[in-house]
Amino acid sequence: MEKKAQISENLQKNLTLIVVVVIFASMLSFYIADTKNAAETWSEYYSKEISGMINLASPGDIIEIEIEEISKIARNNRLSTLSEIFDFNNEKNEICIKLSRNIKSCNYYFNNVDITEINPKLSIGRNEKNSLSFKVVEKLK
Amino acid sequence: MKKAQTGDFVFSITLILMMTIAGISLIGGKYLFFKNEMDYRQTESSALNYKISECLTKNPEIKTEEELFSECALAKKILEDNFLIIIEKNNSEFFQIGRGDKTRCLLADKNENFPICTTNTIKSKEAEFRITTGSYQKIRRVATI
Secondary structure, eight states, X not given: OHHHHHHHHHXXXXXXXXXXXXXXXXXXXXHHGGGGGGHHHHHHHXXXXXXXXXXXXXXXXXXXXXXXXXXXXXXXXXXXOGGGTEEEETTTTEEEEEOSXXXXXXXXXXXXXXXXXXXXXXXXXXXXXXXXXXXXXXXXX | OHHHHXXXXXXXXXXXXXXXXXXXXXXXXXXXXXXXXXXXXXXXXXXXXXXXXXXXXXXXXXXXXXXXXXXXXBOHHHHHHHEEEEEEETTXXXXXXXXXXXXXXXXXXXXXXXXEEEEEEEEXXXXXXXXXXXXXXXXXXXXXX
């Protein structure tokens, strides 16, 4: 009887410890998950580059960029569609790039324009690469 | 029995201590490796300066801030929060938008929170404009769950 009580007490203690370790490991994994495939670095780079292009663009311009590298990173980080990667917010004049499930990188652009006709394209065939095109138009009032 | 219990207790404390050290090391390591973001402030400040210079060259008759924002297609809120624009016309202050001043521009290499600035002068028949633009903007990382 005593032995059984002891065994169950030990089991309880060990289970508690295991649960604590699992929670701790999950929290750490969540924190460092976005560094997988340098997702953080690439998302920062693309958000700054795209906001720079928008800053220098004029209404009527159509911008097309190759996104082969970052679409591979997004796919490896289990983002299912290309449109999940890019978030253009016309109200805030902001572009956000998301390459991991947990974090996106955002940058403002000072050019007072709207972004429309956002069109991510999957490549067909060996020689083509994934691309994103969008149109810069005058701000809608 | 008591010794065994003491041993259990010590083991638990040791385990928690090791996890804390491992956690701090991982987080610290990630922070040290990735903390330096790409600094685009010089590029942004140059782009803003170019845009304003081009606009004032085409529209030298601009007199108010509102005219500057509408003729040059500039987003007022974004500029006020993240940038600095100082425009002098014929050596006297014409506009100042955003936070900071020229002193901060000069001290940008001493403090990473100061703006990195670009200065340009344009001359027309009517006036001479000295345009100083600076960028404070740093990347923002937003958690998405």
